[in-house]
Amino acid sequence: MPELVIILVKILVAFGALILIAAYMTWMERRVFALVQVRYGPNRVGLAGLLQPIADGIKLMFKETIIPDRADKFLFYFAPAITLIPALAAFAVVPFGDTVTIFGKKVDLLIADVNVGILYIFALSGMGVYGVVLGAWASNSKYPLLGGLRSSAQLISYELSLGLSLLGVVMISGTLSLKGIVAGQANLPYIFLQPVGFLLFLVCMIAETNRAPFDLPEAESELTGGFHTEYSSMNFATYFLAEYCNMVTFSAVAATFFLGGWRGPILPPVVWFLLKILAFMFFFMWLRATTPRLRYDQLMAFGWKVLLPLSILNVIATAVIIVMFDL
């Protein structure tokens, strides 16, 4: 029984925190943007605008849900959930702290230590795109359709490189479990052993989360909002929550694989973990504030002609070095 309670508490705390962080990332993004763009950003609701995400959430809940006339109603409602659930669930295997002892019981600070953790994450992040494509298709409208097409094309171009970019780390650590990967970085974070892999993962994760400069599926100035053009109210908010949850999850994965996860001196592990996530989130925002958007065909060419060969080379080079020096 206590086992079950512990798991439930962990799930509640972790997912609650994830959703809260994701919501506050919208605030942070707007503040970071304002900083870059010489303006103030939201600073009226609560201290320094800190209640803004809550106000936005309440506002969106009370908005009317508009469904296009010829939309597929079931899919139209269901698609945002398909995007959100994997974004949340993927976080389950990410360790956010060391083993702690509470009331004399040892508790691992991760929800589930799956021994194929990284495959689980890939499977779920691949699922998320279905929500985008189905939502776009269910809208039965032209701009979302183009957005959905772009999203699926983007997925094909990036998922391979995304997987291959992490393969080097997996080869070095010899495990697919994220807990094991953090354990392997006790002395040296893998960013020093896999710099190319890190850069590749960074690029792929931006594409995977549909963020600028690879935000083609929504491409506001071209597709008036892309896949979510027809969405309003909470359905719209769900898509956005999913996007930010995805960003947080991928930041967490990047931190786990390359920056030693929760490891760090002096500060408690959870704080270190959050700081690393925040650093990646800031990078996301910084990038969106300063770069123009790539074109659809350029993005595909970049994915297939640059990223994929590079990631394959990286895997081969890693393999050769491991075998040669018998690591």
Add this chain to the structure above:
Amino acid sequence: MLDVESSQRVERGPSTVPGTEDLVINMGPQHPSTHGVLRVILKMDGETVTDVDCDIGYLHRGTEKIGENITYTMFIPYTDRLDYIAAPSSNLAWVQTVESLFDWEIPPRALFIRSMVAELSRIASHLLWLATHALDIGAMTVFLWCFREREMVLDLFERAFGARLTVNAFRLGGLFQDVPQEFLDDTRAFIEIFPSRIDDYETLLTENRIWLQRTQGVGVISAEDAMDLALTGPILRSTGVQWDLRRAKPYAAYPFLDFVVPVGENGDVYDRYLVRVEEMRQSTRIIEQCLDMLPDGPVSCKTPRTIKPPAGEVYHSIENPKGEFGFYLVSDGTETPYRVRIRPPSFINLAGLKKLSVGGLLADVIAIIGSIDIVLGECDR
């Protein structure tokens, strides 16, 4: 709206073989990137554009007809609403057209102030263009940076003429009144800051890999085609043709001013960007010279109480930020014009959209519309 070939294809009826069909996309008039109420009907094969059709007129207010019913002086505020991004330029075109029917001697101080304000409006227009063009291609920060400086220009207009957008800057025969000294001081302060701000925009864009990929080789037009389509302004100069009415047919104080007419080479979106950015720098130079050379004296010549030009007709055009902006005016000797015909640069440049964008991708069309730099106020009139 679609071309003949496609309607024939439709008439063939449903075939038994599953085939493909072009996707017709209606872009605008409520679209974030059509710069106003432009409606573009795109026929697309996947994301490749096969046909482009522009639908304009959503902002038509019958300005030409209005011009026939009111006096020459009363028409000046209507010209504000033609190219409202750079209202003083439109004012200047109208005022000079009417003045060319008389043999008035406009005082030099008025001429220099006119040139200066016209160049300020060029900067304001190009800033808005750069802001929205960069936003269309996804660079959000440039948008707000440009608006920061455009705000400064609008403040200058407010200081001199009491209005920010529809400034009604000039009068027949000169200016309504002399500009205050604070306007001159603030203008000097502005042109001291502004070049470094242009450097800031260029830091974000000019050598940005993504920006280059999105703009170079996109929307290419040759000098011959551009001239055949009567395109003017930066879009013509980007093809390498050095045609600028400030040089070709100097007016106001331009004969006394030293400036370079920048030209491009390839006639693509990127060259249009470079040309306009360089024009902003040149405008800064012109304003500085105007401030240095600004003579003292009256700002208006003696004009009769009622303006009754001698019967006759005239065509006069100036180099608006967007291209050749002209008025064809027929006077019958009465207080109101017999005919006012506007030669709007946006309308004619927009005719080149099909030539520029067929064969490109949807994202290119957005970049091309931005690079043409249209303002629907004068396009629809």
